[in-house]
Amino acid sequence: MIKKFISNLLAKATGNSQSSGKPSLGKRVDVPVNTHGIDPTLVDDRAANVVRTLQDAGFVAYIVGGAVRDLLLGLRPKDFDVATDATPEQVKSLFRRAFIIGRRFRIVHVVYGRGREHEVIEVSTFRAYLDNAAAEQVAGNEKTSKSELAGMKHAVDSTGRVLRDNVWGPQEEDAVRRDFTINAMYYDPQTQVLVDYHGGIKDAKNKSLKMIGDAGVRYREDPVRIIRAVRFAAKLAPLGFKVDSKTAAPLRKCLPLLADVPQSRLFDEMLKLLQTGHALASIAQLRKLGLERGIYPLLDLVVERADHAFVTTALQDTDRRVGEGKPVAPSFLLACVLWADVRDGWAARQADGQHAHPALQDAIDDVFNARIGDVSGRGKLAADMREIWMMQPRFEKRVGSAPFGLVQQERFRAAFDFMRLRADIGEVEEVLADWWQEFSTGDDAIREDLVDQVRKENLKRPRVVRAPRPASAPRHLPGDTDTDSAASTDPVQPRITFGDDGVSEDGSAPKKRRRRRRGGAGRGAGDSQGQGGPADSN
Numbered sequence: 001m002i003k004k005f006i007s008n009l010l011a012k013a014t015g016n017s018q019s020s021g022k023p024s025l026g027k028r029v030d031v032p033v034n035t036h037g038i039d040p041t042l043v044d045d046r047a048a049n050v051v052r053t054l055q056d057a058g059f060v061a062y063i064v065g066g067a068v069r070d071l072l073l074g075l076r077p078k079d080f081d082v083a084t085d086a087t088p089e090q091v092k093s094l095f096r097r098a099f100i101i102g103r104r105f106r107i108v109h110v111v112y113g114r115g116r117e118h119e120v121i122e123v124s125t126f127r128a129y130l131d132n133a134a135a136e137q138v139a140g141n142e143k144t145s146k147s148e149l150a151g152m153k154h155a156v157d158s159t160g161r162v163l164r165d166n167v168w169g170p171q172e173e174d175a176v177r178r179d180f181t182i183n184a185m186y187y188d189p190q191t192q193v194l195v196d197y198h199g200g201i202k203d204a205k206n207k208s209l210k211m212i213g214d215a216g217v218r219y220r221e222d223p224v225r226i227i228r229a230v231r232f233a234a235k236l237a238p239l240g241f242k243v244d245s246k247t248a249a250p251l252r253k254c255l256p257l258l259a260d261v262p263q264s265r266l267f268d269e270m271l272k273l274l275q276t277g278h279a280l281a282s283i284a285q286l287r288k289l290g291l292e293r294g295i296y297p298l299l300d301l302v303v304e305r306a307d308h309a310f311v312t313t314a315l316q317d318t319d320r321r322v323g324e325g326k327p328v329a330p331s332f333l334l335a336c337v338l339w340a341d342v343r344d345g346w347a348a349r350q351a352d353g354q355h356a357h358p359a360l361q362d363a364i365d366d367v368f369n370a371r372i373g374d375v376s377g378r379g380k381l382a383a384d385m386r387e388i389w390m391m392q393p394r395f396e397k398r399v400g401s402a403p404f405g406l407v408q409q410e411r412f413r414a415a416f417d418f419m420r421l422r423a424d425i426g427e428v429e430e431v432l433a434d435w436w437q438e439f440s441t442g443d444d445a446i447r448e449d450l451v452d453q454v455r456k457e458n459l460k461r462p463r464v465v466r467a468p469r470p471a472s473a474p475r476h477l478p479g480d481t482d483t484d485s486a487a488s489t490d491p492v493q494p495r496i497t498f499g500d501d502g503v504s505e506d507g508s509a510p511k512k513r514r515r516r517r518r519g520g521a522g523r524g525a526g527d528s529q530g531q532g533g534p535a536d537s538n
Helices: 002-013 045-056 066-072 088-093 171-176 200-205 215-221 225-239 251-260 263-274 279-288 297-305 309-323 330-351 356-372 380-396 402-406 412-424 430-441 444-459 482-487
Strands: 029-031 061-064 081-084 098-101 107-112 119-125 154-156 162-165 185-188 193-196
Touching (some): 045 061, 045 081, 066 185, 215 225, 225 251, 225 263, 263 279, 263 297, 330 412, 380 402
Antiparallel strands (some): 061 185, 098 107, 154 162
16 A cells, blocks of 8 residues: 555656556447458468467457458458467467467467468467556666566556556456557457457548557557557558547657667667568658657668668668568668768778778778667677678679679678669669679579670770889779779778779789589579578568
């Protein structure tokens, strides 16, 4: 009692009283198929199987959330979630491959298939809607109060953000604790009945994105709802949806609440904004809602550079690939966004006399330290970005064994797609991208002919007589002319080459070498995956 009284006093002192914003539980409405018109063929068989298995075991179960919204709008959902009155342990016992995950919310992942073709159906237990003013309060966050949170089922931090919410409850309370009305509907694929508590069908018909309850209170409960509002607005904008005025009004005021959200979660939410097929629309919504700065530093940079030709092209390409059902990798898009920093830092280091290869490595390290930090763990994402950047100058080397070795690299396709985008905006010659396209998809004979063609073209180039280089002058790369050397200092368009173009400094042709023929024609760029091909799993 004393703890509850103190919590209420603290909530009033900080303006975070949750009880005043508790929404109505709504009224259950069962909508038949002849009214909602959902096409059952759009329902994933595996999601329907999860619902059927739970119902056969005596539990209540529905498809829920964004999948129901998309079904109602005639769209085929990409992900299916299921809600049930079974506990996580009871759900897990019914499926051969099921895993309980999460701390803040304990849910079950039911897995079908293996490898890249696997499908995950997320199953959550109906949760009670609790008055957060009465929750146990901790002074820190998930990390600093980890031991204190271990024994809690319902806890908030000093701002009212929910840190633990594992209290089961009835379906009507589960509905009210969801964020938007159009995401709070339940669909039974067996009976084809849709259950609506908060007028979701009406809002869908009126094309309105509306928060359940007081929007300011709901943003304090979970500030990530700010980003979700942007994402849903971007996704549904082509269908004519607009953010409800009361839902949009507190967005900017609540933006500072995101400072308490773990950086890793913000990073994941940023990727959802940029990699769900609506990247350009998401940026437009961020600007429209006044949220172009303050959500996450790297996202701020994406919005800032979204009008730059290279980044615009990359965002358009990502949206296109998602729309075509092709894989996309966060490493590729982030490499595009940060390329200007890498390119300019590389050019500056070369202008100071540093050799091209270590200059590029050091420039990449500087960008990682300044822009990425440790949020990605410097793991696969960072490694893939580094490979994409490090391969760019290697595309200039098209004689000898260099092209044969490059096309066999695991990340060749991602690096080639990156170079192709650079060619699209005129940063490198289009003929270079066309040459590599033909080389990567050709057989051994075609590859040999292409390399011979480059060698002959190099022999026809006029010989350049150079003045002796002073000992104090910076070392130029083999094959650079005086004009090229001047251009390499340009921070906007640096000369991208590592040297050996098939001609020695005195203009003579290189000695012929026996080259081992290589098999596997078409490997690398020959797959049609793009952005890293089958190796990508992000």
